[in-house]
Amino acid sequence: MPQPTNNDSVLYGPVRKLLRELSELPGPSGLEEAAQDRIAAVLNLYCDSVHRDALGNCIGVKSGEGPSPRPRVLLAAHMDEIGLIITRIEDGxxxxxxxxxGIDPRALLAQEVTVLTDPPLFGYVGVKPPHLMDSAERERAVPIEDMFIDVGLPEADVRRRVPVGTPVVVRRPFTNLLGTRATGKALDNRAGVCAMLEAARLLSGLRFSADVYFVATVQEEVGLRGAITSAYRIVPDMAIAVDVGFGEAPGLPEDQVIGVGKGPAIALGPNVHPRLHERLVQTAREHGIPHQIEPMPGSSGTDAWAMQVSRSGVPTAVVSIPLRYMHTAAEVVDLEDIRQTARLLALFAAGLTASDKEGWSRALA
Amino acid sequence: MNPPTIDLTRLKSLIAELAPAFGPSGEEGPIRELIAARVRPLVDEVRTDALGNLIAVKRGGASGARRVMVSAHMDEIGVIxxxxxxxxxxxxxxxxxxxxxxxxxxxxxxxxxxxxxxxxxxxxxxxxxxxxxxxxxxxxxxxxxxxxxxxxxxxxxxAQDVRAAGRCLTGKALDDRSGCAALIEVMHQLQAEPSPHDVYFVFSVQEEVGLRGARTAAYAIEPDVAFAVDVTATGDIPKGERLAVKVGGGAAIKIKDRSLITHPRLRRLLIDTAEACGIPYQLEVLPYGGTDAGAVHLTRAGVPSGVISIPTRYLHTPGEMLDPHDVAAAAALLAEALRNPLAVGPD
Structure with a gap:
């Protein structure tokens, strides 16, 4: 296990600690309560007020010093993770x-999982031994309907302790890799949540004019649902989704990946308001924040896609943290990318002025 | 506590009356008129909205009353x-x-x-x-x-009537006329023992083509809490799907489908209510499909929503089959839930 150096602990210690905690929190879509409680507690440290809405979105507000009406910026990072849900208890x-x-069934076989009963149960996704497979079986992927979880308990105990509908997440302790990289489960999008919370902390040390809404959204992975309802309530003047992007790795199409360790990727495409994109790039340049441009030709697949068409329309942007092995139990991120994403978000929000309240839509001459 | 008494004979004849009526998505006129005639004596107000949803309001008027939307779709699949x-x-x-x-x-x-x-x-x-x-x-x-x-x-x-088959009923459009019948039975239940809440019963249109009626009804009603009553698939036929839900196993409390993950507090409320009142129930995870609640819960700033399902075999065929005791259990559970304070809103 690599040991962090002193310098490392000053720059990355708090982020590393927070990311570990966030990564290991269980929170499959719709069943994020444990994650909600913890994220709301962190938001409470830095925000003027925190509340939870009808669907469970955690909303922290920091009010700026500018004259009213102040521009209202929404930063959204989804807190839910992909997971499983028990549909039936079989004999045995x-x-x-x-x-x-969006579970990839091929990444599930032989995984350790946590069955989220109270108390949780350790489980294992069982696999047929290769010796007993015929040649056709070896060739084909196992359909998810044919997989099962073994919790190692007698059937009667299982039936008593595990009701249908119990959520399940993969079990993977957060692990530091060399340098500033780390691996774990649910870094999509706890890395984004981590950057957003770190931005709230940074903003606490800055003077700023706008009202900043930090929203940890629910149910992104099943249809951007938390973003739909939170954007409706907040009525933002602009909104930025903080999510993860495909980090480069062998075998991935070069035009669809972003560099790991090269800073936040600022997206460009139909889901992004060009002026908002420009403002983010300008902020990064002014403050020496390493960044990259990520083309997104269509739906970004992020909360921004829903927020953009909330009510009468919201200028949106997407900031992505590069991440490898998305939707597996061994996602990899670089803490430096998270740190720089947080700086970008905080400095962008701090740079907003009263004039940003108006001017996004205007009458044509 | 004993389960609320449901008049099973009344319920069965209501299902037999509603299911054969004509009402494909977008052409719900005949079924709407039939339901309107049945609900008018049971509620304070009946209206039809711009898309054709039939909305029947029963006011509770208690202090702290919440606005509760209860939805069952009256449209059925068809051909054009x-x-x-x-x-x-x-x-x-x-x-x-x-x-x-x-x-x-x-x-x-x-x-x-x-x-x-x-x-x-x-x-x-x-x-x-x-x-x-x-x-x-x-x-x-x-x-x-x-x-x-x-x-x-x-x-x-x-073209299919409802017939008795052993313990069960079989026919077309039990999806979701059985849910409509359950809502009307709930109205009868609330006559005997009222709900403190303002209950908006919505017989929605165009569910089968994308949950469209419930979406606009919820926007207009702005409910604090919502329930849908709809049918669900079962795993109890030979070499069927691997689902836990069974016909005759009681009302199914939905945990998840493609359109909705039930709000955890609402899920607990429904389970606790069923346990306390001795109403037979089962838990349901449907890996596909959706109900009105899928549209309702994303309305405006979000609405905590739950679904009480009626286990039904052979869905979307003229031989849909269900156990009227399960419909009775769904109605009983919904009536009891509506008598709860329903404190499940945001923090």
């Missing part, structure tokens, strides 16, 4: 399940 | 005529999820009572049995004769 006490969000 | 050929045969497209193998050989009816048989072109391979190889034969000898009864855009539904 084996658990059948369905996906919650 | 796209072309009439020279010999009077009708080509059609599906309205909602219609499957060709189920349609072949069925009797369908139009809203004026015209009936037809669904026939097929000669197929070389059974795999070629697709909707575009089927047609409806209404017995017309020519395009002209057919056009006297139907036109492009006319809709048809299965």
């Amino acid at each position: 006490g084996f658990l059948r399940f369905a996906p919650v969000g | 005529v796209t072309h009439i050929d020279d010999d009077g045969f009708l080509r059609f497209a599906p309205v909602g999820a219609m499957r060709a193998p189920v349609l072949l050989g069925q009797r369908v009816m139009f809203d004026d009572g015209t009936v037809g048989t669904v026939g097929s072109e000669k197929l070389d391979d059974p795999k070629d049995l697709k909707l575009d190889r089927l047609f409806i034969d209404i017995g017309a000898a020519s395009r002209k004769e057919a056009a006297e009864r139907v036109r492009i855009g006319s809709m048809a539904v299965y």
Whole structure:
């Protein structure tokens, strides 16, 4: 296990600690209560007020010093993670399940999982031994309907302790890699939540004019649902989704990936208001924040896609943290990218002035 | 506590009355009129909105009363005529999820009572049995004769009555006329023992084509809490799907489908209510599908929403089958839930 150096602990210590905690929190879509409680507690440290809405979105508000009406900027990072949900208990006490969000069934076999009963149960996604597979079986992927979780308990105990509908997440302790990289589960999008919370902390040390809404959204992985309702309530003047992007790795199309360790990726495409994009790039340049441009030709697949068409329309942008091995139990991020994303968000929000309240829409001559 | 007494005879005859009525998505007029006539004596106000949703309001008027939307869709799947050929045969497209193998050989009816048989072109391979190889034969000898009864855009539904089959009922459109019947039974229950809340009963339109009616109804009503009552698939047939839900196993409390993950506090409330009142229930995870609650819970700033499901076999066929005791359990559970303070809103 690599040991962090002294310099490392000053720059990355708090982010590393927060990211570890966020990564290990269980919070599959719709069943994020544990994550909500913890994230709301962190927001409370830095915000003037924090509340939870009808769907469970955690909303922290920091009010600026500018004259009223102040521009209102919404920063959204989804807190939910992909997971599983128990659909049926089979004879012998084996658990059948369905996906919650975009699970890749091939990445599930032979994984350790946490069955979120109270107290949680350790489980294992069982696999047929290769010796017993015929040649056709070896060739084909196992459909998710045929997989099962073994919690190692007698059937009667399983039936008593695991009701249908129990959520499940992969079990993977957060691990530091060399340098500033780290690996774990749910870094999509706890890395984004971490950057957003760190931005709230940074903003606490700055003077700023705008009202900043930090929203940890629910149910992104099943259809951007938390973003739909939170944007409706907040009525922002602009909104930025903070999410993860595809980090470069062998075998990935070069034109669809972003560099790991090269700073936040500022997206450009139909889901992004060009002026908001420009302002983010300008902020990064002014403050020496390493950054990259990420083309997104279509739906960004992020909360920004929903927020953009909230009510009568919201200028939106997407800031992505490069991440490798998305939607597996071993996602990889670089803490430096998280740190620089937080700086970008905080400095952008701090740079907003009263004139940003108006001017996004205007009458044509 | 004993389960609330549901008049099973009344419930069964209501299902038998509602299910055969005509009402494909977008053409819900006949079923709406039928339901309106049944609910008028039971509520304070009945209205129809711009899309055709039937909204029946029963005011509780207690202090701290919440606005509760309760929804069951009254539309059903059907077919729509796209072309009439020279010999009077009708080509059609599906309205909602219609499957060709189920349609072949069925009797369908139009809203004026015209009936037809669904026939097929000669197929070389059974795999070629697709909707575009089927047609409806209404017995017309020519395009002209057919056009006297139907036109492009006319809709048809299965022609099928409700029959008793052992403990069960079988027929078309039990999806979701059984849910509509459950809502009307809840109205009867609230006459005997009222809810403190203002309850908006919505018989929604166009659920089968994208949860459309419930979306606009919820926008207008702005509910604090919402429930939908709809049917759900079961895993209790030979070599069926691996689902835990069974016909006869009680009301199914939905945990998740493709459109909704039930708010955890609402899920607990429904389970606790069923336990406390001795109402038979089961827990449901459906890996696909959706209900009105999927649209309602994303309305405006969000609405905590739950679903009480009626386990039903052979969904979207003219032989849907359910146990009326499960419908009774769903109605009983909903009536009891509506008597709860329903403190499930935001922090």
